[in-house]
Amino acid sequence: MRAVLFLIFTVCLVLPGFVLGRDPSKIAETNSPDGKYALSATMENETTLLIEFKNKSGKTVGKITVSDFDGNDRRSGITALWKADASAVALNIDRGANISDCRVAANAKGSWVELPLPKEPVQKVRKAGNTQGGKAMDHLSAQSWLPGQRLAVSYTGNNGTEYGLVFQLVRGWKQHLEYQQTITVKGASSEPRVVNELPCTFHVFAGETEGAADGAGVTAQFKNPSGLAIDEHGNVDVADRTNQTLRRISPSGETETIAGTAGEHGTADGAGKAARFWYPQGLAIDEHGNVYVADTSAKSVRKVTPNGQVSTLAGGFKYPTAVAVNHEGDVFVTDSSNHVIQKIAHDGKVSVLAGKPGESGAKNGHGEEARFHFPNGIAIGADGALYVVEHSSIRKIDGKGNVTTFAGSLEEEGRNDGTGAAARFWGLTAIAADARGNLYVADHELKNLRRISRSGVVQTMRTAEHNDLPLQNPMAIAVDARGRVFVADQNTSTILLVEPVDISETTAK
Structure with a gap:
């Protein structure tokens, strides 16, 4: 039908x-x-x-x-x-x-x-x-x-x-x-925005025009890139959503396709180009170099080994948008349309970690007492806790399953920087964490990036000239061991490299 x-x-x-x-x-x-x-x-x-x-x-x-x-x-x-x-x-x-x-x-x-x-x-x-x-x-x-x-x-x-x-x-x-x-526009906000600036430098790391070509730097092409993850060697993996492929950008900027075939979607497992994805989005990489893919329309989480072998790790999700993996090999999934956070244990068992399937809301609490509303992104912080982004808030799930609001508001949108509950977000799509406890989020409505310190201080990442970064629709974010931030801009089909001016201070020793 x-x-x-x-x-x-x-x-x-x-x-x-x-x-x-x-x-x-x-x-x-x-x-x-x-x-x-x-x-x-x-x-x-x-x-x-x-x-x-x-x-x-x-x-x-x-x-x-x-x-x-x-x-x-x-x-x-x-x-x-x-x-x-x-x-x-x-x-x-x-x-x-x-x-x-x-x-x-x-x-x-x-x-x-x-x-x-x-x-x-x-x-x-x-x-x-x-x-x-x-x-x-x-x-x-x-x-x-x-x-x-x-x-x-x-x-x-x-x-x-x-x-x-x-x-x-x-x-x-x-x-x-x-x-x-x-x-x-009548009724448009004209209030000054409170900005706690974090000056940054930026340049295009890969991509410039829409397409599917592999290549060096801006000669490579993407089509609505929607997921990013970085391995221990500095390779940047990209979920190339509309191309239905998994791409890899080397530290020198060379892009290659490691799994899937451009323009062909599906659910088939297999090696390299024989595998099929169906609008892949969030990515995560474990300590062994395995890549985990939130395959949204396939309603599953896929696993890609270092040699390009693709398998289905777990299925039956409603609309998985993001994944994170811990040192034990447990994979955590934002099952967005189900309004829950699910856990795939290293033995393959799937369970609901927080929220109640099918019940949307804005409530903190323990386990199934908590409520989420279309959670979009997930990351594991330096403290071992899970951090989840929704539309206007960053939620924290500790090791005991307690859900709290780390920054932003469950009820109110906004533009202001601040600390913890005083900060406001408008359309969060992705989150990443560095080794020093900082979090980085992409806000597609405000078309900006924010950094949140371990203590909850929110800063807007801007150019050295105090202008907002040239973003149209940031959909994915990742940070490497050096503190450099990579962003997938879906509308321009580019991967941006953003370096905070205090990068030496945020880099893990």
């Missing part, structure tokens, strides 16, 4: 996505304002979404195909914005992993045709936002219809300023880029 996705009618806001696989009896379609057309969205296969326009008799009168759509990602979904006279519709399509498309279609005498939006101007506007206050939104959206058949497509920057492109729909149903304008 093919899973069907809800389409939600909206006025202007981009709503959260919806997970595929709903009860077929609850399938809903969105009708045009005049009631003559309906939209439906169906997964044609594991990665392709088909959007269909149907008339009253049920005949398909238009189609839009969306590739690389991860229906198992809770963030995936569609919002629709119809023009009042039903002559056109704009769709904001969240493909999962915070990757979005804006697609526009117009009614051409009873048939619906897609309008190709001018990508280059959109990309330029998308990079125009800055990071001084307000909420960051890392996707374009169809914001509102304007008089005269105009469509405003916008990007909202972190300072609450909306950068808009306005398109004129002209005869022949082709778009014309009329003008660019800047609009101040």
Whole structure:
């Protein structure tokens, strides 16, 4: 049976996505304002979404195909914005992993045709936002219809300023880029941000353009890298999510593919290119060089030996996003859509360490008394405790299974640095730990990196010129034995190397 996705009618806001696989009896379609057309969205296969326009008799009168759509990602979904006279519709399509498309279609005498939006101007506007206050939104959206058949497509920057492109729909149903304008969003935050700066230097370590090529430095290509781990030799392993592969970058910057085949997903175990992954994400490496992979859509944790042999360590998870491994070989998993932290013991036994399966919440406590809400990342600190990131908080799980909030708030988002509960985060996606007790987190909503000391002091990692780092969507983070921080930026398909100015002080002796 093919899973069907809800389409939600909206006025202007981009709503959260919806997970595929709903009860077929609850399938809903969105009708045009005049009631003559309906939209439906169906997964044609594991990665392709088909959007269909149907008339009253049920005949398909238009189609839009969306590739690389991860229906198992809770963030995936569609919002629709119809023009009042039903002559056109704009769709904001969240493909999962915070990757979005804006697609526009117009009614051409009873048939619906897609309008190709001018990508280059959109990309330029998308990079125009800055990071001084307000909420960051890392996707374009169809914001509102304007008089005269105009469509405003916008990007909202972190300072609450909306950068808009306005398109004129002209005869022949082709778009014309009329003008660019800047609009101040009503109600946007203008309060000054409290920043405890940590100056850093940075450069691109690998990757520059989207693709699947191996190579040196920026000649290598990635496609939505979403997981990082570093071995004892300084090799940086990358979960290349949309390429469905595991990549390795040597200390000199040479990238090679060590498992999986680009563009081919699946669950097959095997050696090297014979193995298949299905949207791999979080990574961890043990003392023997084995790599553990949170294989999200395969709902499993995979193990890759140093010689490239891939096996399935454990399955049956709902949506595993991150893994961590301790000295004993126990693997800990953030089972995100299950809202729990699971443990795979070194003997292969799987158990729930903290939280209760299927019950979301924001509560500290012991073991199953605690509640999580889509935990995203996990790391083992220098103190041996587990640290888990959710949307706006960092949780700590001690050796006895007690869950507490180490930094941030379970209820409140924000931008400010501070100590412990005084700090605020907005969209944490990943966490890493160094040997001195520091934690490093990636915040994709604020598009920044933060360092948290052993005592809970939070600092924002910035350039030596006091600017935020050039990040668009940081999805993974790792730190090596020298204290250097590596970041996977999903939107730019690059791996950044960030070095704090006090790196000599944070490096383990």
